[in-house]
Amino acid sequence: MPLLLSDDLSARRRSARLRLASALAVALFGVTICRMARLQLIEHDAYAAKAEAQHTHRVILEPQRGRIYDRNGFLLAGNRSVVSIEVYWPNVPVGSEAQIDSLCLRLSAAGAEASSPDRTGRNQILARDMPYEQALGIISGPLPRGVNWTIGARRTYPLGDVAAAVIGRAGTGGTEGLEREYDGLLSGTAGVRFVERSAFPGMSVTDPEADNIPPVDGADLRLTIDARFQCIVQSELEAALEMSGGSWAAAVVMDPDNGDILAMGSCPVRTDNGSIDMNRCVESMSEPGSTFKIVTLAACLQESLVALQDSFDCSRGIIEVADRTISDCHTFGTLSVRQIISNSSNVGTIRLVSLIPDSVFFDYCRSFGFGAPTGIELPGEQWGILRPPSEWSGMSKASMAIGQEVAVTPLQLARAFCVIANGGRLVQPRLVEASNTSSHWRSWAVFPTSQVLEASVADTMRSVLATAVESGTGTTAAVAGVTVAGKTGTAERLGFGRGAYLSAFAGMIPAEDPRLVAVVIIDRPGYIYRFGSTLAAPVFARMMSRILATEPELAFGGREPGSQQSWMALR
């Protein structure tokens, strides 16, 4: 056996150590590679997200709520930027409270309702919803440590409560009216922005590689409402309600051609607790009284059951129906059909309705839009009450003919009078004329109409209603310079005790070619104001006078399409 030399031994040992070290290095390298593969390939998404979250933060971008305009572009609901300033007391150095006191004084001087500093809590709001313009002078300068500010948006209504029943209110206390109906359209869609964090204040910038989503502002709405008419209607209603001591009042002004609602007033506007009261034009229903007699007349004329010159004996002043007696307020004698309506004879109207079969009368009530929603874009619309003939008592048809045993909303009544005003078509009322998305206005479709009466029948009815204002019960609705057609209504308010009445007037101007239809209803006024002719009709006249003074061309009927006309003052 050969002897091993010490050098050979040493070389072999070194070689073994090198191999061991190499194997260890390779193993370590392998582990590192595996670990890196795990981090970079298998767990990549989780770690990338974690890293992203550490160096960026997400900012929600609030969209701007859509504005609401009237038909002439007058702003009815807009937005206003407001600033809230708060202090986080743990970040305020001890001994520097005087700076917060000084800030509060500056806030008060700027017109904010600043609360006095109170270090007992952690967070304290020093000023809430301060107008941006007022706050700008304070937030643009250096603020004490621990003080932060945030910008928010608040809804503004330049007309105050004048159109509150229609527009409603948007806010933390709930949403009502059109603000509620079109909340999805008005509110828009929030966006997201990822901002890279920076150690230097003011150097945080948007991460361009992140999935930033810009906010989509809400659509603007242009209503059919005319702010000028709305102010007139609302002020006249408030005055009438105050004078008569009524429970509530409502009025609707419509364009009979297309169903556009030009004004919709409801009084009182607010409840005792300060919230917006219901819109009486669509949410309150009541007996229409004699204004409902148009349905009886329309059915008789359309079915050719009577002619205007036909006479009916109303000399007794009373009529017995199913063991009950219905009377006129005056004894008239023999009346023609025209006189029955113009003098609002209950006896005559019941004689007229007795000529119509039950189902036909019911069909006419339905075809005038009663007992069904109008489809107006407002929440909480009432359908009214219209019972089918199978549920009628012996009295029902006679009662319905004079506007009892039925309940209608002021809007339903206005829509029914539009049928007479526009040549026999039942229009669908609408409040929104157009919406604006992506900077261009898109007109909304006018809803299709159904023909209820022949145009000649509607013309005849207008002449009867004009007689009612000229020489009948509605003379107090006359407006100087224009012919008015309309019908008064005085209804007993059942369920409210004796002496509870509803005063109503529904009319149109000018009678020959109506451009406006208006309904005025005042519920439970003082006893001396209970008749439609003593309260609602004069209110109608005042409203129309003021509206025509604002827009005189409405008094001159429909204009030829494409023709240009102007109005001028005569010497």
Next chain:
Amino acid sequence: MSRMRQALLVAAVLLVALAMGEVVLYNFRLSLALRMEDLETERTALIREREELENLKAALLAPYRLEEAGRALGLEPLPLSQLALVPGEVGEDAIASLR
């Protein structure tokens, strides 16, 4: 060996150039982002100003305010009996059509 050194040199130069490019691009991106922030702030301020002006315009043009102001100036609306609708623009022809 010299080829190896040349290759290493080229790689190093490329790396340095890439690093320089990265720095330039980063700064360019940062300046653009800051400019965008400034523009965004300016846009927000202009939107706020527009809102305020729109609210102010609506308050000034409120129909009831104009009516009150008109009445205070003695500008009562004319009665309808003193108005006439005439074809076309108001002018000599319109006046002649009234005769």
